[in-house]
Amino acid sequence: MTTDRRTAILEGAARVIARRGVRGLRVEELAAEAGVSTALVYYHFKDRAGILRHTLEFISDRAERYTADEEGPTGPFDPRQELERSMLLEFQDRPEVRENSTAWGELRASAVFEPELRSELARAGLTWVHEVAALLGQACPQVPAPVLTASAERLTALLEGLSTRWLSGALSSARARELMRDAVAVEIGHLARRWAVPEDASRYGGHP
Known part of the structure; x- marks a missing residue:
């Protein structure tokens, strides 16, 4: 029961942040959204900073669960397919995905004014970059780690920018994907050509 209520509070926090932004988050409104008392919110998260920190962790974990157990039509995806899939599934027209992406964007934007969020956002962002770099490394195994990290930084930064345009209606989900x-094809094709990855670069969208 305690875990269920804690999860309900975090789900409520994600909804409130997505709807009203970080500055619009009030513990009283959060408690009402989650169907609990304000005392219980403070019991689990101590203060507003704790709520924000744990909500960031919650939406990061929830994003990882979007496709955690999915496989391709004939079995597991290869590394290149897995990378592309993980990126494209951030542009699903599902309420949970849109809410998650909106809340992430609000948290990142708020870090301009709330420095206490910066280290947590940096940590979450670095984890994401490392996950993308690991997939790039499986697709292009001869590429040095620093180069893979730079490539992952470009891809994740682009995804965040496209997500903002998609959520605001400037791009359709199909166009964003x-x-x-x-972008994934360009990055992998560039790495394959520059570092002489033995696989055919055209397989990854490269050009001779």
Whole structure:
């Protein structure tokens, strides 16, 4: 029961942040959204900073669960397919995905004014970059780690920018996925050519 209520509070916090932004988060409104008392919110998270920190962790974990157990039509994806899939599935027209992406964007934007969030956001962002770099490394095993990290930073930064445009209605989900797919192909094709990865670069969207 305690775990269920804690989860309900975090789910409520994600909804409130997505709807009203970090500055609009009030413990009283959060308690009402989660169906608990304000005392219980403080019991689990101590203060507003604790709520924000744990909500960031919650939405990061929830994003990882979008496709955690999915496989391709004939079995598991190869590394390149897995990378593309993980990027494209951030542009799903599902309420949970849109809420998660909106809340992440609000948390990142708020770090301009709330320095206490910066280290947590940096940590979460670095974890994401490392996950993307690991997939790039499986697709292009001869590429040095620092180069993979730089490539992952470009891809994740682009995804965040495309996500903002998608959520605001400036891009359709189909167009956002198309642009993201092209970016993955360009990055892997560039790495394959520059570092003489033995696989055919055209397989990864490269050009001779």
